[in-house]
Amino acid sequence: MKAIKHLRTINNHKKLVMESCFKMGLIRQGILHDLSKYSPTEFIVGAIYYQGDRSPNNAEREKKGYTSAWLHHKGRNKHHMEYWIDYTTGEGEHGGMGGMKMPTRYVVEMFADRVAACKNYQKDEYTKESALKYYERGKEKHMIHEDTAALLEHMLKYLAKYGEKKAYAYVRRYIMKNDLYCLLHFKWRKGEYDGYEVINKNKKDGES
Numbered sequence: 001m002k003a004i005k006h007l008r009t010i011n012n013h014k015k016l017v018m019e020s021c022f023k024m025g026l027i028r029q030g031i032l033h034d035l036s037k038y039s040p041t042e043f044i045v046g047a048i049y050y051q052g053d054r055s056p057n058n059a060e061r062e063k064k065g066y067t068s069a070w071l072h073h074k075g076r077n078k079h080h081m082e083y084w085i086d087y088t089t090g091e092g093e094h095g096g097m098g099g100m101k102m103p104t105r106y107v108v109e110m111f112a113d114r115v116a117a118c119k120n121y122q123k124d125e126y127t128k129e130s131a132l133k134y135y136e137r138g139k140e141k142h143m144i145h146e147d148t149a150a151l152l153e154h155m156l157k158y159l160a161k162y163g164e165k166k167a168y169a170y171v172r173r174y175i176m177k178n179d180l181y182c183l184l185h186f187k188w189r190k191g192e193y194d195g196y197e198v199i200n201k202n203k204k205d206g207e208s
């Protein structure tokens, strides 16, 4: 039955995100992640359009032209970049709308979310590069603040290079505790940063 399978998928996803969040020091967000998926508005649609290998949102979108479950979800969950879309003061490329800079802890939760989603859908095919590859395929279309994109991409690249254990420790000890955001993005905007380099703001220039 689709409802049971959908429930299993959400539970499994929540468990994976929770474990990752805990490892990165996000206890409350780890517990509360995606709770709105259990609300009738999201759950019923998710069960009807259950797919197994991709999000039911895509199936609903194809059928109806929009996704009621997703519209409900992204308005309530701060770990989604779409939650942070707002009017901009200037005339942006999207007609005055754009992605606002997300607080670090939600970028970290988004990172955990993407890793878990890749594991859930790719199963045995999942590798440490999966989430980065998925991100690379979609990044041109994202409406996201460039600094937020830089931070997310940095975490995905770190994971692709060093694996989960090191990546989670790095995020917990480093990204969550330091204001890496500013430093990283200053370099990123100047085109000096490829996303792979680990920036240690406690080290002076010239040290390695």
Ligand SMILES: [Zn+2]
Pocket (backbone or CB within 6 Å): 034, 073, 077, 079, 080, 113
């Ligand atoms: Zn979510």
